[in-house]
Amino acid sequence: DAKTTQPNSMESNEEEPVHLPCNHSTISGTDYIHWYRQLPSQGPEYVIHGLTSNVNNRMASLAIAEDRKSSTLILHRATLRDAAVYYCILRDSRNTDKLIFGTGTRLQVFP
Amino acid sequence: NAGVMQNPRHLVRRRGQEARLRCSPMKGHSHVYWYRQLPEEGLKFMVYLQKENIIDESGMPKERFSAEFPKEGPSILRIQQVVRGDSAAYFCASSQKQGISTDTQYFGPGTRLTVL
Numbered sequence: 001d002a003k004t005t006q007p008n009s010m011e012s013n014e015e016e017p018v019h020l021p022c023n024h025s026t027i028s029g030t031d032y033i034h035w036y037r038q039l040p041s042q043g044p045e046y047v048i049h050g051l052t053s054n055v056n057n058r059m060a061s062l063a064i065a066e067d068r069k070s071s072t073l074i075l076h077r078a079t080l081r082d083a084a085v086y087y088c089i090l091r092d093s094r095n096t097d098k099l100i101f102g103t104g105t106r107l108q109v110f111p
Numbered sequence: 112n113a114g115v116m117q118n119p120r121h122l123v124r125r126r127g128q129e130a131r132l133r134c135s136p137m138k139g140h141s142h143v144y145w146y147r148q149l150p151e152e153g154l155k156f157m158v159y160l161q162k163e164n165i166i167d168e169s170g171m172p173k174e175r176f177s178a179e180f181p182k183e184g185p186s187i188l189r190i191q192q193v194v195r196g197d198s199a200a201y202f203c204a205s206s207q208k209q210g211i212s213t214d215t216q217y218f219g220p221g222t223r224l225t226v227l
Contacts, residue, residue, distance in 0.1 A: 049215075
C-alpha cells in the first residue's frame with residue numbers, strides 16, 4: 001500500500017476552519033483516499049473518502065489535488081469535539097480489507 | 112441500530128493468563144477486523160474474518176494469538192499466556208461487504224488490556 005505523509009500536529013481555534021494536509025506522492029490510479037479520526041479513548045471513526053473529485057459531507061470536505069499526489073481534509077468550523085488524531089489512508093480498490101494507519105495528525109482545538 | 116460492541120472495555124490479566132476479547136459487529140455486517148494499538152502508537156491490522164472463515168491473518172503474531180468468528184455469536188480474539196508486551200488497546204471493526212474500495216469500516220470502543 002502506498003504511504004501517506006501528514007504533519008504530526010496542528011492547532012486551531014474554535015469556530016475557525018482547519019485544513020489538514022496529506023501527501024501521497026506514490027498514489028496509484030486504483031487508490032482511494034480515506035480519512036478517519038480517533039477521538040481520545042475511542043475507536044476510529046470514518047470521516048470521508050474520495051478518488052479524484054472533491055467531496056463534501058456533513059462532517060468535512062475533501063479537496064484532492066489534480067495530480068492526486070496530495071489531499072486536504074477541511075473542517076469548516078472547528079469545535080472542541082473535533083480534537084482528535086486524523087488519519088489519511090490509501091485503500092487500493094483491488095485489495096480492500098485492512099486499513100493501514102500511519103501516525104496521523106493530532107489536532108488541538110482551543111476555545 | 113447499535114454500533115460495534117466490544118467487551119469487556121477493560122481487562123486486567125496477570126502474566127501467563129489467557130485473555131478473551133469479544134466483538135459483536137453491527138447488525139447486517141458479516142466482516143470483522145481486529146486492530147491493536149500499542150501505547151502512543153497508531154493502529155496495526157491483525158486479522159480479517161468473515162463468518163467461520165479467516166480471510167487475512169497477516170498481522171497476527173505467530174504464537175499465542177488466535178481469532179474466530181463463528182456462525183452464531185461474537186468474534187473472539189484470544190491471547191494465551193499473556194505477556195506485558197500484550198498490553199494495548201484492541202479495536203474491532205465491522206463492514207457490510209468486502210471487495211468495494213469505498214466500504215466503510217465501523218469501529219468499536221475497544222478493549223484496553225493491561226497485563227500485570
